Amino acid sequence: MIDAQIPPQTALIILAVFGIAWIAFGWWLGKSNKTIDDFMLAGRSVGLALASATAMATWITSNTTLVAPQLTYQFGVWGMIGYSMAALGLIFFAPMAKRIKSLMPAGYTCGDFIRVRFGRVAWYVFLFVSFFYALGWLVSLGMAGGILLQALSGLDYHLGMTVILAICVAYTLLGGLRAVIATDYIQTLIILCGVLFIGYICWRDVGLTTIYESVAREQPQLLNLLFPAAIMFLFNNIFFGIGEIFHSNVWWSRAFAFREGIGKRAYLIAGLLWLPIPIVTGFIALAALALNIYPPSPDMVGPLVAAKLLGSVGAVFVFIVVFSALASSLDSLLAATSDLLTQDVYRGLLYPQASSTQLYKVSKYVILGLGLLTWLLCLPRVATLGELLNFTGAFVASTIWPIVFGLYRSRLAGNFAAAAMALGTLCGLVAYFEIGFYVAALTSCLVSLLICALGLLLRDASFDWRQLKKMEKARDY
Amino acid sequence: MLKSLAMPIFKVLFIIVVFMHPVLSHSDIRQQLTVSTDLATEGYVTLNWDDFEGDEVSVNLQVATDQSFQTLVRDLKLRGQKQVHLSGFTDGSYFVRLVDDERQLLTNEVSFQVKHRDLQMAWLLFAVGLVLFVLLLFSIIRFTHQNK
Numbered sequence: 200m201i202d203a204q205i206p207p208q209t210a211l212i213i214l215a216v217f218g219i220a221w222i223a224f225g226w227w228l229g230k231s232n233k234t235i236d237d238f239m240l241a242g243r244s245v246g247l248a249l250a251s252a253t254a255m256a257t258w259i260t261s262n263t264t265l266v267a268p269q270l271t272y273q274f275g276v277w278g279m280i281g282y283s284m285a286a287l288g289l290i291f292f293a294p295m296a297k298r299i300k301s302l303m304p305a306g307y308t309c310g311d312f313i314r315v316r317f318g319r320v321a322w323y324v325f326l327f328v329s330f331f332y333a334l335g336w337l338v339s340l341g342m343a344g345g346i347l348l349q350a351l352s353g354l355d356y357h358l359g360m361t362v363i364l365a366i367c368v369a370y371t372l373l374g375g376l377r378a379v380i381a382t383d384y385i386q387t388l389i390i391l392c393g394v395l396f397i398g399y400i401c402w403r404d405v406g407l408t409t410i411y412e413s414v415a416r417e418q419p420q421l422l423n424l425l426f427p428a429a430i431m432f433l434f435n436n437i438f439f440g441i442g443e444i445f446h447s448n449v450w451w452s453r454a455f456a457f458r459e460g461i462g463k464r465a466y467l468i469a470g471l472l473w474l475p476i477p478i479v480t481g482f483i484a485l486a487a488l489a490l491n492i493y494p495p496s497p498d499m500v501g502p503l504v505a506a507k508l509l510g511s512v513g514a515v516f517v518f519i520v521v522f523s524a525l526a527s528s529l530d531s532l533l534a535a536t537s538d539l540l541t542q543d544v545y546r547g548l549l550y551p552q553a554s555s556t557q558l559y560k561v562s563k564y565v566i567l568g569l570g571l572l573t574w575l576l577c578l579p580r581v582a583t584l585g586e587l588l589n590f591t592g593a594f595v596a597s598t599i600w601p602i603v604f605g606l607y608r609s610r611l612a613g614n615f616a617a618a619a620m621a622l623g624t625l626c627g628l629v630a631y632f633e634i635g636f637y638v639a640a641l642t643s644c645l646v647s648l649l650i651c652a653l654g655l656l657l658r659d660a661s662f663d664w665r666q667l668k669k670m671e672k673a674r675d676y
Numbered sequence: 677m678l679k680s681l682a683m684p685i686f687k688v689l690f691i692i693v694v695f696m697h698p699v700l701s702h703s704d705i706r707q708q709l710t711v712s713t714d715l716a717t718e719g720y721v722t723l724n725w726d727d728f729e730g731d732e733v734s735v736n737l738q739v740a741t742d743q744s745f746q747t748l749v750r751d752l753k754l755r756g757q758k759q760v761h762l763s764g765f766t767d768g769s770y771f772v773r774l775v776d777d778e779r780q781l782l783t784n785e786v787s788f789q790v791k792h793r794d795l796q797m798a799w800l801l802f803a804v805g806l807v808l809f810v811l812l813l814f815s816i817i818r819f820t821h822q823n824k
Contacts, residue, residue: 274718275764291812414764420766428793431793434806491753494760495760495761497763599812603816641804645804
């Protein structure tokens with residue numbers, strides 16, 4: 200049974216209040232941005248507490264609060280555990296963040312690294328992969344906003360999606376990465392407290408026995424540890440998560456932004472704190488049938504259960520928690536993708552002589568453009584969140600091995616790195632359509648590794664690491 | 677003449693009203709129920725049906741393992757929705773229909789089959805994933821150590 204727990208007008212008022220608060224905060228923080236380094240990398244001086252908070256908050260996305268329940272509702276226990284294993288992406292990235300900072304103290308984007316390390320061909324392939332993934336993630340976040348509001352308040356999907364996108368674009372535009380990180384800190388606290396509270400209420404009011412009995416009676420396959428698709432899903436999701444983090448400028452920009460010596464610890468802490476969150480959010484999905492909730496779409500199960508458990512007031516609470524999760528990721532993604540397009544495409548490909556002032560302006564236009572493109576792509580609502588997200592798995596998992604070998608081994612040549620990413624993506628997509636979304640990332644990663652291994656066997660590129668340190672960027676007004 | 681025609685006309689009208697009444701009063705009878713797939717390899721499906729009159733109309737979605745609906749595995753009361761996603765089915769054939777509170781049929785019946793993927797293939801992919809994972813972990817640890 201679907202009942203709107205929050206009147207649509209209340210939902211809009213909450214959005215307006217939070218929106219104004221976030222935008223005002225972003226504007227206030229943005230006043231101290233003087234250079235492109237300030238706007239894009241928060242002055243490269245972020246400390247441990249903010250660093251850990253932003254890493255964790257950014258990785259707690261609407262997908263953690265909507266897709267984790269979806270995957271639990273569809274794949275049961277393995278879905279929940281598999282999703283939580285995405286924490287390994289943060290944990291594995293921890294030592295790499297340190298390596299990145301030491302190799303490229305003046306770096307801006309992951310695209311910089313790929314271009315200098317592997318050459319232009321690999322760079323073009325990487326930009327395509329990265330941009331496609333960023334767009335997929337942006338669209339999933341935009342859709343999530345609309346779905347959330349529809350599930351909780353009955354508000355039209357298109358209206359909810361539009362308003363949430365507009366708010367996030369506005370405060371990212373005003374404050375840059377500084378605003379993104381500061382709002383992440385607050386959003387982390389809201390998310391942590393909210394998720395744990397909802398999980399506790401579910402356990403207290405519904406009870407483990409009731410949940411187990413209803414699932415065993417009506418969804419027996421979800422408790423089956425020999426659920427074939429779920430077993431296939433497990434490592435696929437792990438490599439999807441690792442690929443997302445290893446390649447995405449969202450994480451590289453933070454590695455550049457954190458103070459010296461902070462990155463490794465921050466990512467480690469963030470990963471360990473993040474790990475139980477999808478288990479809690481996934482757990483509540485198992486209570487759906489016990490609460491007579493039969494979601495129209497699997498990505499709505501999380502907010503529907505939470506709203507049913509907490510009633511109207513609780514629905515407001517759920518809304519705030521998921522909105523925070525949404526906003527904390529949307530802003531990061533907008534900022535990081537804008538960095539990538541501004542530095543790598545605008546400056547790297549089109550206008551190499553662009554000054555810092557120009558880049559500063561362009562990055563803002565790019566944020567606006569991304570917001571508009573995302574909105575257009577969110578309009579048709581073509582798939583569930585899980586399917587959309589896992590489609591990008593074929594792309595990102597292909598970058599894992601080129602990046603690992605690229606950071607630590609001078610032998611891997613650029614053409615093999617490019618081939619690994621291209622062919623890995625292609626094979627991953629074939630697997631996605633021929634078998635299912637839960638094998639795309641694994642296939643992509645395997646093919647990519649095979650090509651990288653071939654490259655290491657056949658050729659020694661002997662890359663000079665000093666080339667990365669010598670990267671020059673326009674910095675002055 | 678008019679008088680002589682009146683009775684036959686009345687009878688015809690009477691027949692029309694009496695026997696067509698169920699059709700006239702249930703303009704929504706036999707709404708179209710559709711299922712997202714005939715063969716579900718993950719044990720979940722999405723069912724859609726047309727709008728019934730009024731958002732507050734209550735319908736009962738029944739899922740059974742036999743065509744006569746004697747063995748029900750799901751009997752859900754739904755209101756205000758025209759789509760539902762069901763999951764957790766084990767291997768087998770399933771039949772679905774929508775009925776009202778008096779168990780009168782509201783839609784056509786649909787069926788779907790659940791046949792989960794081959795477990796051996798699943799374990800093979802799991803093994804491949806595990807090997808890749810261990811390789812990655814080992815590589816990062818070793819490379820980090822070597823670069824210190």
